[in-house]
Amino acid sequence: MSLTAWIAAVRGSFSLDVDLDVPTGTVLALLGPNGSGKSTVLGCLAGLITPASAEITVAGRALAGVPPHRRGIGLLSQDALLFPHLSAVDNVAFSPRSTGAGRRAARERAFLWLAEVDAVALADRRPGQLSGGQAQRVAIARALAAEPDLLLLDEPFAALDVDAAPAIRGLLRRVLKTGPTTVLVTHDPLDALALADHVAVLNEGRVVERGPTREVLSAPRTAFTARIAGLNLVAGTAVAEGLRTASGEVVSGIPAADVVPGEPAVAVFPPNAVAVYAREGEHRGSPRNTTDGVVAALEPHGPVIRLRAEGGGWAHGLTADLTPAAVAELALEPGSAVTLSVKAATVAIHPAAAS
Template structure:
């Protein structure tokens, strides 16, 4: 799928929809906060709404479910207007962050609840529920109450309950947030498999970039109630357009004006790059591309050389990440051995170099 990027206005390259799929502009005004998000998706597509806390992701999901009224815009699913359709009448399935399973019902009856609400008899609803539990690998837990289920099992029951109604739109609100790290890894893989088999539209809300990258076909990044970028996960990871996105994917990101191989930053020095561009651009490079020195490299021919101060340090797995301020604020990754040899500590002065070949420049 070809990704689209956007900074404002109408998304470029969004899927062209006929009567099938999701076509929405969600405008919600609540006090001083305004959400204005355009969202389209084709059947079989998984779209992730990604953004920081307070960006409006959950508000958008609740608007799709009918739990929050629209202040403006439109909401069409498979060509049908849903703006004024009550939540219980929408062909929408929801998996909430805390799953919200009925504590007094067994796993089987939790899943059968949806078909029963659609008019299926008890025996038929239970048969459908049993089939879904088997698909989820939970047949032996059909009689268990939610309190007897593990986090991963509860998540799969909640997903089965949502899918049992055969929704045309599946909404998942932070579906893996309540799981521990090991369970999350396994359930993420299972969820990806189930979403791959889902024939309608799925919208995932998350603040976890790994969940979004693994589960979604397309990312829509929301900040301050607006879409700031959208596209395929690989495209967004390679070409972030805001500091928030760059931090998520682990890149140093700067904006400036290019003139050939030189980019003069809006705030800061110039950066030498290998690409030849002209006009407004972004420049990005990974923290691992920065090499640190306690003294200015003697006879260095490096054109990307900046005097910095260590503002902070943190351990990331087997690496140390140094947060630097100074001529060019940046993050640099190095081994624990290298950090010790440099005697790095907050307040230490260092020189940072980055090879031009390690940078990536693209139009702003």
């Protein structure tokens, strides 16, 4: 049930050219910013968008010219899109019914899938009587009850509130372990980390980086992927203790096994590993990995405030996560002079992509 696809599509002035290879039973996350072409890829796979040219094979079957309902593809989007006039169990039973199962067998199968998503208690409710998270559970059961060869997930948590999303993410994680070959579209690297074996990063209709999820997100080889992954990335030349930036500062870290001194390298660390001090304030932490900068922006980022710095050295573009209390205590605002510090133990040094 593997997927191999090469898709070329044009939408207005936008052009897409991607190839994907998803081994049987694995999950590929398509990660990219708004407008990078993620939905276009899904639409072409599902048969809802006609590509300019494509070769798509699922489980050895070429899908060119096959109408959407004959593709053996299940689609789960942000909104559950349940039939409003049917109960939850009838919504789920609709899938086996439409592939020829009898009424009774279809209901039995529907109950099995509702049990799988912890939603048996909701069986008799209509979609209007379900919360967003409950509706999404039923929609997952409906998508899986069709026993698709390929499952497409289009930002499945985007419409859920922050309390409901983790439970649905956990549920999908569980069912996808033994589930069908899946392509997950998301702009959130956490979704990819939680669910996907592999990730392909899309930018402007092209795959700019791909590989095993953790490898790509923890060791992004391009600044673009680092930004998508929400990680800090400082480029330089590998030295024994880390790397040396173009302006001569040394960033200490833990080098990966394949780092070669003298070769291009990147230092990667998450925003929550960066400590921020008012410039004249007292320094704590490792004195080696500190750099002076200026606050460029402070933006809410979930429960924390993400600070973006600018400056001459490697402070430029760094992000740091702070609690609102810390921002208040340090009286930070755009333009504040700060010292940023990151412990060497939290900095991973990787070879840089050849470019």
